[in-house]
Amino acid sequence: AQTVTQSQPEMSVQEAETVTLSCTYDTSESDYYLFWYKQPPSRQMILVIRQEAYKQQNATENRFSVNFQKAAKSFSLKISDSQLGDAAMYFCAYRTTSGTYKYIFGTGTRLKVLA
Amino acid sequence: NAGVTQTPKFRILKIGQSMTLQCAQDMNHNYMYWYRQDPGMGLKLIYYSVGAGITDKGEVPNGYNVSRSTTEDFPLRLELAAPSQTSVYFCASSGSSSGNTIYFGEGSWLTVV
Numbered sequence: 001a002q003t004v005t006q007s008q009p010e011m012s013v014q015e016a017e018t019v020t021l022s023c024t025y026d027t028s029e030s031d032y033y034l035f036w037y038k039q040p041p042s043r044q045m046i047l048v049i050r051q052e053a054y055k056q057q058n059a060t061e062n063r064f065s066v067n068f069q070k071a072a073k074s075f076s077l078k079i080s081d082s083q084l085g086d087a088a089m090y091f092c093a094y095r096t097t098s099g100t101y102k103y104i105f106g107t108g109t110r111l112k113v114l115a
Numbered sequence: 116n117a118g119v120t121q122t123p124k125f126r127i128l129k130i131g132q133s134m135t136l137q138c139a140q141d142m143n144h145n146y147m148y149w150y151r152q153d154p155g156m157g158l159k160l161i162y163y164s165v166g167a168g169i170t171d172k173g174e175v176p177n178g179y180n181v182s183r184s185t186t187e188d189f190p191l192r193l194e195l196a197a198p199s200q201t202s203v204y205f206c207a208s209s210g211s212s213s214g215n216t217i218y219f220g221e222g223s224w225l226t227v228v
Contacts, residue, residue: 015156033215043152043203045219091157095215101146101165103217107157113184 002027004094008107013082013115020067020111021077023092026068029053031097034068034075039089039108050088051075085115117141121206121220125175128196128227136191136204147189148217149173149181151202160203164189172181196227 003026013019025034036048051059051068058066063083068078079086092106122137140147145166150158150173162216164183180192189208191202199213203224209217 031119035216043222043224044206045207047216047218050216080121093217095209095217097215102160102163102207103148105158 001106002029004092004096004104004106006090006092006109007094008109010112011109012112012114013079014087015082015084017082018078019111020033021079021089021090021092021111023075023077023090023106025073025075025094025104027073027094027096029096029098033095033097034058034066035093035095035103036064036066036075036077037091037093038086039091040085040087045091049077063115082113084113084115085113119206119218119220121204121223122223123223124224125224128193128225130196130198130227132196133192133194134196136193136206138187138189138191138206138220139187140180140206140208140218141187142210142218143186143212144208144210144218145186146209148207148209149189149191150207151175151200152205153202154211157172161191161204164171166210176217193225198227201225201227 005012034051038046063080089108094104119140148163162181164170206220221226
């Protein structure tokens with residue numbers, strides 16, 4: 001069965017600095033999707049970035065980028081020029097392209113941004 | 116763009132009462148999901164559906180029921196509410212039309228007293 005692991009329960013970063021959140025996953029599939037979601041105190045789940053496994057190029061969205069290492073089954077999120085509004089829980093998620101179409105979420109990393 | 120709409124946003128139930136959380140999506144997604152999130156925890160899948168008329172259990176289905184009579188709607192029924200069901204409930208949907216990205220509603224905060 002697929003699993004997603006976020007080994008950092010909590011991280012802190014100074015405003016304007018860069019931080020990297022880690023995510024590893026376990027799968028025997030060759031094609032799948034990976035996602036990072038942000039959950040601010042309002043609890044709304046907001047898509048941050050998305051990666052398709054067949055694409056070697058790392059996805060980027062403005063200040064957010066990923067380091068996708070398929071062989072190592074690693075999918076880390078880098079936040080550049082951190083802002084106070086980046087403070088939130090961040091969840092890594094996996095979805096296979098076949099089978100039951102369920103999404104598997106990690107346990108989350110709480111990011112604190114220090115002024 | 117409405118996306119995924121959940122109602123109600125907040126509800127207080129007494130032990131033993133029943134209620135239905137409504138969920139509707141307007142993205143023509145085949146797949147719909149119900150998750151719960153307890154304080155400080157991650158998401159746990161309650162039920163999911165791969166299309167109208169087809170539903171299946173997730174990790175924590177006990178105490179809940181679902182139905183999917185249309186593509187758009189996926190209500191979650193809580194039977195005989197218990198304090199352990201105090202949680203935030205998220206409805207979500209996904210489909211090929213949105214690149215198989217899962218989109219969430221804003222959540223329903225349920226307290227059972």
